[in-house]
Amino acid sequence: MNPPVRAEVVIDLDRLRHNVRLLADRAGEAETMAVVKADAYGHGAVPVARAALEAGATWLGACSLDEALALREAGITAPVLSWLDTPDTDLRRGVDAGIDLGVSSVDQLRGLTGARLHLKIDTGLNRNGCPPWRWAELVSAAIASGNEVHAIWSHLARADEPGHPSVDEQAKRFAEAHLLCLAAGLSPRRHLANSAATLTRPDLHFDLVRVGIAMYGLNPVPRQAEDLRPVMSFRSSVVLRKDIRAGESVSYGHTWTAERDTGLALVPVGYADGVPRLLSGRMEVGIGGKRYPVRGRVCMDQLVVDTLGDNVPLGAEVVLFGPGGPTATDWADTIGTIDYEIVTGMRRPRVRRRYAG
Structure with missing residues (x-):
């Protein structure tokens, strides 16, 4: 990891x-x-x-x-x-x-x-x-x-x-x-x-x-399959875990309420880092090779993940998009924009950039 x-x-x-x-x-x-x-x-x-x-x-x-x-x-x-x-x-x-x-x-x-x-x-x-x-x-x-x-x-x-x-x-x-x-x-x-x-x-x-x-690596002609490989991935980490009871609501506006007891993982990224607020309640992240839903509104600096009862460890890698999670194109398609806007929206200096290869 x-x-x-x-x-x-x-x-x-x-x-x-x-x-x-x-x-x-x-x-x-x-x-x-x-x-x-x-x-x-x-x-x-x-x-x-x-x-x-x-x-x-x-x-x-x-x-x-x-x-x-x-x-x-x-x-x-x-x-x-x-x-x-x-x-x-x-x-x-x-x-x-x-x-x-x-x-x-x-x-x-x-x-x-x-x-x-x-x-x-x-x-x-x-x-x-x-x-x-x-x-x-x-x-x-x-x-x-x-x-x-x-x-x-x-x-x-x-x-x-x-x-x-x-x-x-x-x-x-x-x-x-x-x-x-x-x-x-x-x-x-x-x-x-x-x-x-x-x-x-x-x-x-x-x-x-x-x-x-x-x-x-983002295909401009999605109806035509091409061996293009996305170059950018976006990741963060779990910084806090907590359990909530059924009936408790999450984030601003209480737009999501838990129907059962569940665990939450706090991830320290939000719309100031390039996560569109329009993805609130409409996105998943990857943790340990499994996809988990984001609950409630995306905030300026953080978002909340429903761990679905799994024991997600503190410090675990969270894939916002990239291998092991959704793609930048998934984000774009969900909110009705283009993946160009997603990848150009990663906001430095808040978002660190690291090179591989």
């Missing part, structure tokens, strides 16, 4: 390497970008980036310039793309550090020199990216700026729904954007596929795929 902890996530880098190898193999001739934005989806950007590069990724993706520069400061020299910053961000820092920059508007080009650009076309997600009717203007401005147009790219809205017609429509718009670049004398690389499209649309792999959630 592991030593007792208050709140800890364990990041299994061997599992991450397995996932990256699987995805890079599925990418075929295309290169693989490991997306490590948001501190690698809560897994830790620097150790994850290093493990992903060891396993066959050749690029890294960071949302903000600060995230990208943190990789450089850690000594990582692989190509890095940064694509979303506020207008006052000094992009010169990125150019000086050899960071590729995502550009979605003419305004972002002003004063920018010596950069390697990835021009982003909005093909239908209607979020970041240049609208198609302004694409020719952006391409012309990028050429005139003297910066290198290294690639064009876009992002798919519904690739996790195989066969959805929007994917083909976005691919068509992306192809049209590419043809305009060729007509303007450019020969940019192309990247469109996210994790889901990497697994389901080999025709959209082009020169580079960007893998995010699948790299962390």
